Amino acid sequence: MESDISLNIQSSGKMSDPLLNKRENFFKRTKRSAGEVLSISCMFTLFIALILIISALPITQVIIGSLYKDLCPMNYLIPIYLIVAGVSTLTLFIISIMKVVFFLKMSFINKSIVN
Secondary structure, X not given: OXXXXXXXXXXXXXXXXXXHHHHXXXXXXXXXXXXXXXXXXXXXXXXXXXXXXXHHHHHHHHHHHHHOOOOOOOOOOXXXXXXXXXXXXXXXXXXXXXXXXXXXXXXXXXXXXXX
């Protein structure tokens, strides 16, 4: 009858839940100092700023190409080239960001499964 009980009795007489111990260990491992949190938030802010800076050129290409689509006196295909170049660059940029996020997420999941 005693073997059917899922709770462990420790030497001090207290009952402990193994799942609760796993949660406590997880939170102990993931505690971060204020400096670590600040550095993570700074890195995140710099990452977003870098994304905005890098994506500014393709967005500008799409805007200028669409504004001057039928008005270019040199060659009527230049605005179309700008639109195609801007859209393709933005598409590749978004795909590469999604790829990085996916691999980071998978590595985090693999680390949490192993630990």
